[in-house]
Amino acid sequence: MNMLLSAEGIAKSFGATQVLSGITLSIAPGEPVGLFGPNGSGKTTLVNILSGLLLPDTGTVRFDGKEITRLPLDARYRLGIARTFQIPHPYPALSVREAVRVALEVNTGKRDEEGGAGKEEGPAEDLLDRTGLFNQRFVPCAQLSQGCLRRLEFARALACRPKLLILDEIFSALSAADEGDLTALLRAANRDEGAAFLLVSHNPPLLKALCRRILVLEEGRIVRERTL
Amino acid sequence: MAAAPYRGGWLAAGIGLLLLFPLSSPDAFFLDVFTTGFLLAAFAASWDVVGGVSGQITLGHALPFGVAAYACALLTSLAGWPLPLALAAAVLLAAAVGAGIGGLSAPLAGPFVALLTLALGEIAHEAAVGNTFFSGPGGYAWGGEGGIPVALPWEDASPFSSYYAALAFLCIASFGMLRFSRSGAGLILRAVAGSPITAQASGVPIARFKRLAFTVGSAFAGAAGACFAVHVGRATATDLSLELSFQAATFAAVGGRGTIVGPVVAALVLHVLFQGLSLPPSARVLLYALTLLVTLRFFPGGVVGTVRDLALRIGGNGKEGPRSPRRRNRNRTGEGTP
């Protein structure tokens, strides 16, 4: 089977500190994979490299057979690799609905004018409904709670009908209700839309519940791989 | 945009007043003040497209303005082009200049964009001041501080027709810029301005859109500049000056960045006020600088922003939409105050 995402020999150092060395991993289409590791193990750096925010010192990343090592964040999103941020940076001046529209606009180019405020149908409304943000769609992003911000991150990620979701600690510090909803969302995306995902978390039970395979990262190396 | 309906009313009233103003037989001087005011207001709105909507602080917006003015002048006077063709070429040239500026400034962060645009504008200004262009059969040299005349197809435009022409231009240009700001592209630009990283993670090619912002903003600035040169009759080095770039930023800051309408109103009010009082040029620049400083310090959102904040505080918090009739998620999600 052809791998959806494969990374080979990824290494990255910042100054004198070697953060990642010899990382090799692959994700099959539709496969739910977890990434576990303590703080400082290099999780976020790896995520940044895989999503296109950072260039590795050595190594290659391939997606759907094509090499994407040097491809930037936005180009990867358009290819179908969507990532969420652990600490979201919401748009200070846009509403929730507008934030989702931005992602839709670039990807589908749908002509969806400002007058859509009165409408209750549409791709943006659809996404907002799925992530439970429909009632808050006119609220400025800056006023959202942490849980809602994570939902918005999810909605944004889903907007491109991703083949691969890279989720950086999306469940950390959430209320039980938010966690439950987002878990269901992730399962649905994986099951119904065939989206593979790489879930970064330091919460073992969650990883076991959601993922079929877990990679363990320690001090910049993958030390263990467990298939459930 | 909950404010849109009632603001439309104010706008209509304002335009109505401006349409009626010349009928009160004012001095030709005041008609001229308003005419240049209209053109400057369009210039201010074009700054807002770049600096307000898209968040790219440009301190060199006089560059496309002046380039178009000079292009218009040179093409009509030196190359003998008919005016409409020269105008079109001038606007295209300004847009191209904008694309260039946008390309250069795209990788830079905020204050450095300001620095780069300032430097580019000053280079153009020095080039215009220092260069003399030789006229055709006239024999004397143009250029330098005196500028280059525009060859006009009419003898002497009446102040009334100039006034209405400029007002029409302002309305059309502002309408165009407003539509752009409310379009999908405008939304993306506002996203890039607000949080570039989130926009990138949403698939937005940042550099391309920054270039777009500059191109569109410069095109409108060029249109205003070319019209300005036609109205004044010449293109002069002050059309490229730092003071003019600064005025654009001031109008936008005072009026409310990102609103398009705010800068237009601010430009009209400030220009008519300062110019109408017949203050000497240095006093005017000084007053502009003071106004800007006071606005930045005490009214960061500009007049429009402050009014909006007050209105929100009086009228309650942001709108919440109607409930979804086909709720697939349970109702309790997404409720409650943050």
Add this chain to the structure above:
Amino acid sequence: MLLDGLFAGGTYALMAAGMALILGVVKVINLSHGAFFTLGAYVAYALAERGIETPIAAAPLAAVIAFAFGVFLGKSFVNPVRSHPFALPVGTLACALLFEQAAQMVWGPHPLSIEAGKPWIGPGGLVVRRWGVIAFFSSAALLGGLKWVLSARPGLPLRLIAEDEEIAGSLGMDVETIRYLTFGGACAMAAAAGALLSPSGAVTPTMGRAPLLLSLVVVIVAGMDSVAAIFLLSIGLGIFGNACAWFLSPQWSYVALLSAVCLLLAVRPAGIVALAGRRD
């Protein structure tokens, strides 16, 4: 001509160091820095009108006045407005323009000149201008003093704030006060440079624009850490600028500086990356 460039460059270093301080500690691009330079020159002119003609006397007075203005500006404008990225470049530009126009209203737009005093004729017919020597050595002395202050205990708060403001704040340092004091001090340095260099040429309201660009170029290229690098690069630029003005025209040296800024920003050396990174 070479010597003039040397002297001028060495004095501009004072201004560049001030800019570096502002960029590092206050983390602001101060577009009004040139206006303070001009202020210094006009103070010297005012003194010369009253018969006091030595730049040595003018420089301290200019520094004091500039410090007062700088602190006022820092306290009332720069500090409160720092969090709005739009406000600072535009606001400091406003201050610069405000001062240019005020100077024009008080002293007129025409170039004024200050009596330079007789130059010494050195070996081989080398013309050494008295003001140049004074300016150069004063500047070198002040910069040496600055370097000493920065590396010794009094300078520790400044270096710490430049590195990490939060840590400095939690250590009990009054970051706000240090910021506007540093701002004032840097402006004073620019004014001193202006006063010292005032005999070199014409005093006009807009004379500060070129030195502003020069100090920006120096700081971008030489970085904010080494006073010596700033000094040497300023000298180099001073000589280069003088050469341009000599062989071509003063406008060309201004344009050359502008082009240098554009080129630097287009090529983006590490200096800008560091500055941009620090703002986050």
